[in-house]
Amino acid sequence: MTEAPGAATFRTPAEAYDRHIGRYGGALARALIEAAGLAPGDRALDVGCGPGALTSELVALLGAEHVAAVDPSAPFVEACRERLPGVRVEVAAAERLPFADGAFDCALAQLVVNFMTDPPAGVRELRRVTRLGGTVAAAVWDYAGEMTILRRFWDAAVALDPSAEDRDEGRSMPFCMPAELGDLWASAGLADVRVAPVVVAAGYDGFEDLWQPLELGVAPSGAYAISLPPERRSALKRELRRRLGAGDGPFRLTARAWVATGRVGEAVDQAAARPA
Numbered sequence: 001m002t003e004a005p006g007a008a009t010f011r012t013p014a015e016a017y018d019r020h021i022g023r024y025g026g027a028l029a030r031a032l033i034e035a036a037g038l039a040p041g042d043r044a045l046d047v048g049c050g051p052g053a054l055t056s057e058l059v060a061l062l063g064a065e066h067v068a069a070v071d072p073s074a075p076f077v078e079a080c081r082e083r084l085p086g087v088r089v090e091v092a093a094a095e096r097l098p099f100a101d102g103a104f105d106c107a108l109a110q111l112v113v114n115f116m117t118d119p120p121a122g123v124r125e126l127r128r129v130t131r132l133g134g135t136v137a138a139a140v141w142d143y144a145g146e147m148t149i150l151r152r153f154w155d156a157a158v159a160l161d162p163s164a165e166d167r168d169e170g171r172s173m174p175f176c177m178p179a180e181l182g183d184l185w186a187s188a189g190l191a192d193v194r195v196a197p198v199v200v201a202a203g204y205d206g207f208e209d210l211w212q213p214l215e216l217g218v219a220p221s222g223a224y225a226i227s228l229p230p231e232r233r234s235a236l237k238r239e240l241r242r243r244l245g246a247g248d249g250p251f252r253l254t255a256r257a258w259v260a261t262g263r264v265g266e267a268v269d270q271a272a273a274r275p276a
C-alpha cells in the first residue's frame with residue numbers, strides 16, 4: 001500500500017510537532033474524550049498517537065494500564081513511551097492494528113484519518129478492535145474553513161504560488177467536511193453516527209514562536225515551507241504574518257475540528273472485517 005502523501009512529514013522529532021500543531025492537542029483531546037463518553041474503568045486505544053497529546057489525557061482519566069497507543073512514526077512512538085510509562089505504545093498503522101477483536105471499549109484517532117493510507121480500512125480496524133456497544137471516535141481539522149493557522153498558511157502559500165493549490169490541506173484532505181466524515185463512519189458499519197464541531201485555541205508568544213516550528217519541516221505545512229528556497233520562504237513568512245495580523249507580542253488563535261462518533265452495533269463478521 002502506498003503511504004498517504006502527508007504521513008511521512010511526521011517522522012520528525014516530537015518537539016517540532018509539539019510546537020506546531022501539538023499546541024492544540026490537549027484541548028482537542030479533552031473535547032474528543034467527552035464526545036466519546038469515556039469514563040473511568042474503560043479501556044481505550046489511541047490510533048496515530050503522535051507524541052501523545054490524546055494518550056496523555058486518556059491516561060489522566062483511565063490510568064496507564066487501561067490505555068494503548070499506536071503510530072507508524074518511530075520518533076513519535078519513542079516520545080510517547082518516554083512521556084507515558086506503563087502505556088503499551090507500538091509502531092503500527094491504523095490499517096493493521098496489533099490487537100484482538102473487541103479488545104477496547106473505545107478506539108480513538110485524533111487528527112489521523114486524513115493521513116491514513118486507506119481510511120475506510122483504517123476505520124474498519126478501529127471498529128474491529130472495539131467491543132460490541134463500544135465507541136469509535138475521531139477528530140479532523142476543518143482545514144477548508146476555521147482551522148486558523150493552517151487556513152491562513154495555505155491561503156498565503158497559494159497567493160504567492162498558485163501551484164501550491166494541490167498541497168492546500170483544505171483541498172487535499174478527503175475527510176475535512178462533516179458529510180464526508182459521517183459517510184466514512186457509516187460505511188465502516190458504525191451505528192448512531194454523529195459529527196459535531198469543536199473549537200479549541202492555542203497561545204503564541206509572538207509571530208516568531210508560530211513560524212519557527214514550520215522551519216523544522218513538520219506536518220504538510222512545515223514540509224512545504226522548507227521546500228521553498230530562502231527568498232520565497234521569507235516571502236511566505238511575511239505574507240502569513242500579514243494575513244494573521246500578528247506582531248511580536250502574544251496572541252491566540254482558534255481552530256475548529258469536526259468530531260465524529262459511532263457505536264459498534266450488531267455483531268459483525270469479524271473474520272471478514274480483518275485485513276487480508
Ligand SMILES: C[S@@+](CC[C@H](N)C(=O)[O-])C[C@H]1O[C@@H](n2cnc3c(N)ncnc32)[C@H](O)[C@@H]1O
Nearest residue numbers: 007010048049050073093094110111115116117
Ligand atoms: C497530525 S498528527 C496527530 C498526532 C496525535 N494524534 C495528536 O493529536 O497530536 C498525525 C499522526 O498520524 C500518524 N499516521 C500517519 N499515517 C498513519 C496511519 N496509516 N495509521 C495511523 N497513524 C498514522 C502520523 O505518524 C502522525 O503521528
